[in-house]
Amino acid sequence: MSRHVSTLLLIAPAFLAAGLASCAPTASHEASSATSSPRQCFYSRQVTSFRGDDQTLYVRTQNRDVFELQALGYCNDLDFSLTIAFLPGVMDRLCAGDTTRIVASGGPAPQTPCRVRVIKKLTDAEIVALPDRNRP
Incomplete structure (x- = not known):
């Protein structure tokens, strides 16, 4: 029995070291963090044009960037709308992953707020x- 205990005492530190090594950051993780791109954001007041359909909306900003927005649910007549408005909210700056509400007008359907998410x-x-x- 003492032989089994001594074997366990020799094996346990090896498993412990392997477990701790798996928690350590790797070089590839550090490199990817260092080279990650800045947040992709725009100001809703700087949108100059838009196009899309009832599920996907593309907006162009004053500095010529184009952002993809996805509808969270159904959005009435985005493809027929003449204007869109971002509803006032907590923030005017929208970044990839953020959600906001818009209203599209000029189409045949009544103006109904629609939730969208900034994709990229x-x-x-x-x-x-x-x-x-x-x-x-």
């Missing part, structure tokens, strides 16, 4: 790849 800022290649009907 599109790259130049993604903007060029958008169909003309969706490019703001």
Whole structure:
């Protein structure tokens, strides 16, 4: 029995060291954190144009950036609307992952607030790849 206990005492530190090593940060994790891009944000008051359909909306800002927004539920007539308005909220600055409410007007349906989430800022290649009907 004492032989089994001594074997356990020799094996236990090896398992403990392996467990602690698995908690240590890796070089690839540190490198990815250092090279992560800044937050992708825009100010709703700087939106100059928009296009999209009832589920996806693309907005262009004054500095020519294009952001993709996804509807959280159904949004009436985004594809037929002449204007959109971001409803007043806590913040005017919207970043990828944020949600906000908009109202689209000028279409045949009544103006109903709609919740949307900012998905991301599109790259130049993604903007060029958008169909003309969706490019703001």
